[in-house]
Amino acid sequence: MKNLYHIAEDVSRASGGVRTVVKDIQIQFPDSKILTTVKDQDDLDIQEFSNKGPWLYSSDLKAHLNGLVSTSIFHIHGVWMHAQYAAAKTAAKSNIPFVLSPHGMYEPWLWKEGRLKKKLYFKGVSSSAFAKARYIHAITPEEQKNLQKLFPKTEVVCIPNAVEIEEMVERKAPSRPYFLFLGRIHPKKGLELLLNVFASLKMLDFDLKIAGPENDHSKELQRLAQQDPRIRFLGEVRGLDKKHLYRDAHAFVAPSYSEVVGMVNLEAAMMGTPVITTHQTGLLNEWSHNGGILINPNREELRNAMVDTSKWTNQERDMAGKKLREFVIKEYSWKVNKPKWEAIYNSMT
Structure with missing residues (x-):
């Protein structure tokens, strides 16, 4: 070559x-x-x-x-x-x-x-x-x-x-279950939608963790979320810490308005974590039949997906994550x- x-x-x-x-x-x-x-x-x-x-x-x-x-x-x-x-x-x-x-x-x-x-x-x-x-x-x-x-x-x-096929790190169940977003913080990622939907789910005994390099948009989002102590901004997370953050999450959530197979969706799935993301990410429709959930980036569909996954037992969560990991290895x-x-x-x- x-x-x-x-x-x-x-x-x-x-x-x-x-x-x-x-x-x-x-x-x-x-x-x-x-x-x-x-x-x-x-x-x-x-x-x-x-x-x-x-x-x-x-x-x-x-x-x-x-x-x-x-x-x-x-x-x-x-x-x-x-x-x-x-x-x-x-x-x-x-x-x-x-x-x-x-x-x-x-x-x-x-x-x-x-x-x-x-x-x-x-x-x-x-x-x-x-x-x-x-x-x-x-x-x-x-x-x-x-x-x-x-x-x-x-x-x-x-x-x-x-993505590379990687071994999953050991999962350590957190003291409080959490939904996770990790990646570049940009308006197209649908994070304002995610914050608003999560804030409306006051009955959920969950945290929402958002990891990514700080910028003007992240500061704006932090101001929007300052009244909800369940929402935590972690800044940039790398390496083994990132893998553990993926692995320990109850589910990964990426409600993007436009994406081309976001790498974070694949990385989360490789760690055996179920992923809620959007049809607009370009993932195969089979994602929804293999442990993941595909929605449109709107309040109703995101709310329903987060409520439904919050009801999963740890065993149901692990089964969905295992199935999604196998699908990603096969296709991505x-x-x-x-x-x-x-x-x-x-x-x-």
Whole structure:
């Protein structure tokens, strides 16, 4: 296989799921390299380039890309910043094959934010550059349909996000059962809806724990929740502490308005924890028949799901979590999905 480069404008922990996906693919293909304009200080294996302005323009990254020979493959992650545009233009000029993973950034719900600016950028700048991709990568069948409409002449392939098969950590039943959300705290995650629904369930002897890096939205949510002592904001949680947080939760709840197979849903399921999430996450419908619950992100459906799961005994909870874990291993593990990426990359040689 040719030299494989992953290019994204931001792979810091604050970037959320994109970082997880890019790092996971690099683990599966350890000879590949990650090039970015934003990383964390402890990411010693990632090459970072200086940037400036809201577009994160980087002349250093552009020059580095121009220096890569035609024995390279580019895997471009994301769509809105200079890093992706520069990589696509360089690839076309130097006859370097590339695959583009938008990571859900062209999903209809997200066009509502800065709609006019995004449409102008897509039509005037990025669409012609990205249309030269050998493949455009969708994470769900629904995203595949949306991307094929945007890029009718480019082959759109569907490969879901994937997780490693991991052993479950030992479960320690907490003194009070809790629902858990963990991830990037952003309006599209439906956390305001989650807080309002949970606050209305005053009869539940449960806590709600929310883990994720603090930002302006998390501060706003904390103000909304300050009257309910059952709601706890934990900040960022990593490593083994994160696995235990997943494992000990009665259920994981992610009422997202738009997602492409959120990695946190898969991580929670891998720890044997039942997951309540939405149809809008792009998960297979069979999720609901294999220990998980799929809803629409509205008050009634979320309320019913949380009330129903709160009535589970520990045995019922464990049975649902075990079934969901087995389903995720079958459909979303790297064991199943790595060969799909190998076929894509090898076809670009």
